[in-house]
Amino acid sequence: EVQLVESGGGLVQPGRSLRLSCAASGFTFDDYAMHWVRQAPGKGLEWVSGISWNSGSIGYADSVKGRFTISRDNAKNSLYLQMNSLRAEDTALYYCAKGSRGYYDSSGYLDYWGQGTLVTVSS
């Protein structure tokens, strides 16, 4: 059974940093792309970032480019999102999602999602 467990969320002041983690199990982690998707309170889904199986291909939404960094550690079956220069509009539930294939683009899709970790940016 695929399991994705996010952690690292919390309350942070504007301009500060936070690092999210996602622990994966139930599948061969290093075969698949991974994604971060967020959902602001009461709003819809927004894709944040994706990373290929070997970290060789990475993409970001324009809204986070230059501030967020996605990474993975295949030896630890873990996905990360380093979030710097946080803004109030980054407040959201952040989901980790598994890709259906090795690359995060249209060759695959997002097939399993974790339960999310809440990030609140406020002074």
Added chain:
Amino acid sequence: QSVLTQPPSASGTPGQRVTISCSGSSSNIGSNYVYWYQQLPGTAPKLLIYRNNQRPSGVPDRFSGSKSGTSASLAISGLRSEDEADYYCAAWDDSLSNWVFGGGTKLTVL
């Protein structure tokens, strides 16, 4: 403002058939597959339809998807109370090199 456009709400009575539309452009729906996700209240999204019209194992055949040009639709037949949820369409956008989502449709079973 979402790249893909969905109606904010839809409703139906038990047993009815409802459809939810998703409108995009040539750079997303027009040139790539469409996916649908179901988000029950307080839970994570779940893949409902992949590659326009394919159902993952475990998804009832009451759910079906279709695509034509730059638009797609999700149909739910034999509506049940447990279908009350938010539904999102998604597609890869070639121009943005991003995954894009619709704004979501809240389905109410009356």
